[in-house]
Amino acid sequence: MKSFDLSLYLVLDPVLCADIGMVETARAAFAGGATIVQLRDKDTSTAAMIETGLALKQMLAGSNARLIVNDNVEAAIAIGADGLHIGQEDMDAHEARRMIGPDMILGLSVETEALASAIDAGIVDYAGVGPVFATQTKPDHKQPIGLDGLAGIVKLCPVPTVAIGGLKAEHTAAVLAAGADGLAVVSAICGTPDPAAATVLIAQAIREARK
């Protein structure tokens, strides 16, 4: 069993974060209450991903926030990341687990009830469920599932879940009420004028919703 907190899961977007950078965005977000950061950059080299990941990891030293790397197994291992996140098309979850070993957190994107039911809880540690709403930050995203779709999928997941896709602070209560353990956000934090304040807003909404 692994123990980690999906409450406020930041997915870094290299384009949106261009102004202050991904590391500074993550630093602000952790100061504001983010619990996990995912490094996602489909358009960069493994070497560049490792460089950013190592900087993120150094920034996290002395905190218990977790660093997850999207899709790139080689980068995840080189960085010594806490976890790897994969999509259904990236690779098979069993193959991913074999490559990263038993200790690294493995997250898997699921978009349908059938995929949720197919999760092997002995292999996968959490599910990213979405897209809840349409989003600009992932142009190739699937058909949005909506809040009702989220609730239906979450119910079938045998692992903790984080909702993703177009989520803002104002969706917090509805997302948690749908049964998700947390929110993954991109543009709600990345590229905002004050990423720390934007994160605090979501963290407060989470705490409020859990009352």
Add this chain to the structure above:
Amino acid sequence: MKSFDLSLYLVLDPVLCADIGMVETARAAFAGGATIVQLRDKDTSTAAMIETGLALKQMLAGSNARLIVNDNVEAAIAIGADGLHIGQEDMDAHEARRMIGPDMILGLSVETEALASAIDAGIVDYAGVGPVFATQTKPDHKQPIGLDGLAGIVKLCPVPTVAIGGLKAEHTAAVLAAGADGLAVVSAICGTPDPAAATVLIAQAIREARK
């Protein structure tokens, strides 16, 4: 499924924290990387516990750190705590779950392999396993189980685990190697000259051990 991080679990001791207070100790610990705080005071009134708990909760606003209340269901509910922790002698776990409802985190102390095997993962969310070593902060503690005992018990727990009992920063690697998801500490933080620095030391040791 609930998602929370047992990595660095602070149990507040009212006597050790007397100098700067429990709220200030917790504030320093969260700044240093603590993920959960437990309010434990067997010698105070429910009213006093609620007062301290509400102050802790206010301090936590805008973070995703969790507040767990030891043993006192009435206080846990009045505070709106994130969780309740009970010992084997406090009450039955099913009874506790019935009283706190489905959403609150429920932690249970286990001291033996038999108790670990008996955990109902549908009711209990995590296990506190120990005491690993003898400790002064809980005078009525059971026979220490040692690191080998910890490993044996953790293996049988169907829920995430946090080790407890006389743990210091230098035990971090061994405790995580034994399979526990985190360390619960008392005197390693409470009453130390610089609780934030003491917490950072443990957080760094955790990150180091997870490499």
